[in-house]
Amino acid sequence: MTNKDLQLRSQAYEEVEKYKDQVESDYHRLQYHLMAPVGLLNDPNGFIQFKGVYxxxxxxxxxxxxxxxxxxGHYASSDLVNWTHDEIALTPSDWFDKNGCYSGSAVEADGKMKLFYTGNVKDEEGNxxxxxCLAESEDGFHFEKKGVVxxxxxxxxxHFRDPKVxxxxxxxYMIVGxxxxxxxxxxxxxxxxxxxxxxCLGDITGSHSEQLGDFGYMWECPDLFRLEDKEVLVVSPQGLEPEGMLYNNVYQSGYFVGKLNxxxxxxxHGExxxxxxxxxxxxxxxxxxEKGRRLMFAWMGVPDQDEDKQPTIEYKWVHAMTLPRELVLKGEKLYQKPPEELKQLRKNGVIHTGVEISEESISFADVNGDVVELVVEMKDHAAESFEISIRNEARLIYDFNEQTLTLERNSYAKQGTEKRxxxxxxxxxxxxxxxxxxxxxFVNEGEEVFTARIFPSQNDKELLFxxxxxxxxxxxxxxxxL
Ligand code: FRU
Known part of the structure; x- marks a missing residue:
């Protein structure tokens, strides 16, 4: 380790110590999601199961x-549920990564874990x-940088970054945004x-490349993998305009399914x-x-999307990871399901069968809370819409006539509500x-997923139907x- 590396590490650990109490005093600190101990977290990187450990x-x-x-930063787990926060893996300590060890991925080769990441460098004028870059590890916890590859x-x-190998x-193969x-x-x-x-073999182009000619000005964090007998290309394009219900966040993340030569x-590929x-x-x-599952994590945040208005900032931390999801391809569509392991978190199960829900909002004395899993199975309906209100902060509404599902929330950045x-x-x-x-x-066993941050009051644990x-x-x- 160079002196610069040691210095950056100790400065980071000092920040963690200094703000620990303040960070932990935030009621909105999540209970079973991964977060940074202090400061800002964004993309998941180097996700791998190496020698049995995630x-x-x-x-x-x-x-x-x-x-x-x-x-x-680094988390490790043997079951996707219990995680340890481990030593810092990489610091921006070298000439080739001095402005950031940006996103990248991990593979196992020759019994080692190899990290590929982007060294971000800016000169005095901001160019x-x-x-x-490559870094290697024997044990998956201590890394040695090998420099630029x-x-x-x-x-x-x-704007060339985020290698996935x-x-x-x-x-x-390596795919780069x-x-x-x-x-x-x-x-x-x-x-x-x-x-x-x-x-370099060139860009991935294809059947829809005409349309794709104008599909954003930058693609971040690409990923490419085989599922069934098809390739799935995941990208996070920047610069798409909203189209009705689509593309309403500042930047998007999605996929194309097809066949790669x-x-x-x-x-x-398809749409x-x-x-x-x-x-x-x-x-x-x-x-x-090792079980052959295609697993995915994502950042529960979007760049430039009211990031500076997140209420946790006053407690010196911001953002979190989503839960892991298992991906299954059905035809041309990815289904996303919580992995089985997450059931380990379940305690105090309650069940109400044959519940009749109508105009009058109802709640159940034992169906409420702030750190819960709720499953609602629809058995029959003769209504026009069905709604669940969550802690007076978010509402899920299914419109049977329009066949739309809506997630509405109280905006944390501006007055009023907003919806997707x-x-x-x-x-x-x-x-x-x-x-x-x-x-x-997770809707219909992973056909659709809606993810959002919401900031309800600590006292409000009410779920209304x-x-x-x-x-x-x-x-x-x-x-x-938990
Ligand atoms: C995506 C991204 C990546 C980059 C990283 C920097 O959120 O902008 O393209 O590598 O974040 O933190």
């Missing part, structure tokens, strides 16, 4: 609640340089035999589908675990994970979590 690194600015020269290839602006038929010289978002594909020498980098229908979701990253919606032809089940300041709604112009019959289950 590792999740994260973009971390320990020094304040804004963005800056990022560190890689950006970008280097794709990829310089900026021709044809791209310095994987192996396919004996070769290594990029911007072409005419300022279009791209995903660049590179290949290597040994993880050291990389060759690894030699030509051409991909025949872009947003991964999440809620407010805070960005920069997802996946890995495949999606089309849903039938509502069968809602599985809702509430934490002190977050909501994740109602239906309009008719009755809905459902089963309601609830567990406290």
């Amino acid at each position: 590792h999740l690194f994260y973009q971390w600015n320990p020094f304040n609640t804004g963005h800056g020269a990022k560190f890689w 950006r340089e970008t280097y794709q 990829v310089n900026l290839p021709e044809g791209y602006t310095p 994987w192996q396919h038929e004996g070769l290594w 990029a911007q072409s010289m005419d300022l279009q978002g791209k995903a660049a594909l590179l290949s290597s035999k040994d993880l050291n020498d990389w060759r 690894y030699e030509t980098a051409k991909m025949e 872009f589908i947003e991964l999440d229908r809620g407010f805070e979701f960005y920069a997802p990253q996946t890995t495949v675990d 919606q999606c089309q849903l032809s039938e509502l069968k089940e809602l599985r809702i994970f509430l934490d002190t300041s977050s909501i994740e709604v 109602k239906a309009e112009n008719g009755t809905t019959i459902c089963t309601v289950k609830k567990w406290d979590l």
Whole structure:
């Protein structure tokens, strides 16, 4: 470790110590989601199961609640539920990453964990340089930087970052979020035999490239993997305009499903589908675990989206990770489900069957709380809409006529409410994970997911149910979590 590295580490740990009590005194500090101990967390990085242990690194600015020269923070777990917060993995201590060890990924090779990340460098005038770098570890906890393995290839602006590496038929591939010289978002594909020498194969282009010609000015955090016999290309494009219910966050995250030709980098693919229908979701990253599951984490935040208005900032921390999700491909659509392991969190289960819900809002004495899982199974309905109100802070509304599902919340950034919606032809089940300041709604076993931060009052634990112009019959289950 260099002196600079040691110095940055001790400064970061000092911040953690200094603000520990203040951070922990925040009621909205989450109970079963991953957060930074102080400062700002953003993208999940280097998600991998290595020698049996899940590792999740994260973009971390320990020094304040804004963005800056990022560190890689580190969590590890043997079951996706109980996590330890481990030693800092990477600090921005070298000439090639001095303005941030930006996002990247992990692979296992030669029995080692290898991290690929973007070294972000800015000169005095603020001009950006970008280097794709390698760091290695024997044990998954202590890393040695190996330096730059990829310089900026021709044809791209310095907005070239977030390498995701994987192996396919004996070769290594890297996909990098990029911007072409005419300022279009791209995903660049590179290949290597040994993880050291990389060759750029060009951008992934395909059947919809005409339409995609104008699909945002920058693609961040790409990921590419095979599910069933198809490729899924996940990207976080910047610069899409809202279209009705779509693209209402400042930046989006979604995927294309298709077939990639690894030699030509051409991909025949379908439409872009947003991964999440809620407010805070960005920069997802996946890995495949020893059980063969494709698992995904995402940042429960969006860059530039009222980040500076988050109420936790006064307690010196901001943002969190989503829950992990297991991805399953059904036809051309990804279903996202909470992994089985999360059931370990369940305590004090209650169940109400054959509940009739109509115009008069009802609550149940034992169905309320702030850190809970709620499952509502729809059995029958003759109503026009069905609504669950969550702690007077958010409402989920299904409109049976319009076939839309809406998540409405009290805005933490401005006066009044705001909503996100999606089309849903039938509502069968809602599985809702509430934490002190977050909501994740898995609809119809993962057909759609809505994720959002909400900031209810500590005293309000009420969950209310109602239906309009008719009755809905459902089963309601609830567990406290932890
Ligand atoms: C996405 C992103 C990445 C970058 C990182 C910096 O949120 O902007 O493109 O590597 O965050 O923290």
